[in-house]
Amino acid sequence: xxxxxxxxxxxxxxxRFDQNTFSGRLRHFLDVIDPRTLLVSERRLKECMELLDDxxxxxxxxxxxxxxxxxxxxxxxxxxxxxxxxxxxxxxxxSGYVPFGTPIVVGLxxxxxxxxxxxFWQWLNQSHNACVNYSNRNATKPAAASKxxxxxxxxxxxxxxxxxxxxxxxxxANRFSPAGRVLVQRFVPFPAVxxxxxxxxxxxxxxxxxxxxxxxxxxxxxxxxxAGPQEAGAAGAQPGVSGGVWARPPPRHQPLPPDxxx
Numbered sequence: 660x661x662x663x664x665x666x667x668x669x670x671x672x673x674x675r676f677d678q679n680t681f682s683g684r685l686r687h688f689l690d691v692i693d694p695r696t697l698l699v700s701e702r703r704l705k706e707c708m709e710l711l712d713d714x715x716x717x718x719x720x721x722x723x724x725x726x727x728x729x730x731x732x733x734x735x736x737x738x739x740x741x742x743x744x745x746x747x748x749x750x751x752x753x754s755g756y757v758p759f760g761t762p763i764v765v766g767l768x769x770x771x772x773x774x775x776x777x778x779f780w781q782w783l784n785q786s787h788n789a790c791v792n793y794s795n796r797n798a799t800k801p802a803a804a805s806k807x808x809x810x811x812x813x814x815x816x817x818x819x820x821x822x823x824x825x826x827x828x829x830x831x832a833n834r835f836s837p838a839g840r841v842l843v844q845r846f847v848p849f850p851a852v853x854x855x856x857x858x859x860x861x862x863x864x865x866x867x868x869x870x871x872x873x874x875x876x877x878x879x880x881x882x883x884x885x886a887g888p889q890e891a892g893a894a895g896a897q898p899g900v901s902g903g904v905w906a907r908p909p910p911r912h913q914p915l916p917p918d919x920x921x
Contacts, residue, residue, distance in 0.1 A: 669728040671715060696737035696754045704738055704746075707731035742798035750787070751794035763787060767848040777826060777847075781818040784852060789814065822847055 667675065675690070677683035699707075710731045713719050737754045739746055750759040766780040789811040796802075825847045 666725040666729050669725045675729050690733055691753050692756060694754050694758050696734055697749055699734050704734060707734045711735060747794045751790045753795060756791060760787060777822050778819050781822050782815055785815045785818050818852060
């Protein structure tokens with residue numbers, strides 16, 4: 660297969676895949692969460708950033724292919740925040756969400772948890788979610804730190820309260836057999852995490868998922884378009900819905916968009 664088919668003409672700040680189709684958005688999403696970008700060295704990251712700067716200034720060295728440019732942009736976007744230019748810590752990158760989040764999922768679903776372990780895993784889950792959301796936030800417009808703090812405290816309080824409360828109720832219920840009680844307790848993380856969500860994300864991410872215009876979050880470095888009342892309400896409901904399905908919901912910007920024409 661020709662390189663031009665796999666790697667189209669490079670466009671700085673654009674997605675390599677067609678964002679007007681579901682398959683293109685899916686492939687872009689898989690590119691964003693590629694854990695291999697976590698293994699990139701500091702030297703390699705610096706080389707990628709310099710290559711993109713050369714392209715932007717029109718000083719690209721001869722012989723540089725589209726494949727090299729797309730790969731350089733993928734690496735930079737995985738590790739560097741497009742608005743602040745700061746490097747994102749590994750556990751809080753989109754590409755680090757699965758490898759660093761899987762142990763938390765296991766901890767949430769451990770059987771026969773004590774009160775202390777329940778509180779710990781719910782706190783750790785919400786803390787990691789909050790850090791991922793903050794690290795991948797849209798920083799084009801400043802937001803008060805108090806908003807993030809209040810959202811974080813609210814999410815932790817809700818998750819811990821619901822998880823502990825349900826565990827206490829289940830243990831006091833007489834109609835459950837020992838095996839039934841253990842089975843029901845396995846599902847406690849679902850409503851606890853789903854109801855708490857992962858705290859407010861007032862500005863949304865600017866680079867994780869471009870999406871089809873005008874409903875996407877915007878391209879790297881661009882502010883997302885303003886959402887209408889219906890879209891804003893749907894966005895606010897997504898964490899709760901996804902949290903009811905997954906033991907540990909992805910951040911607010913990760914679910915695939917509801918429109919999936921192909």
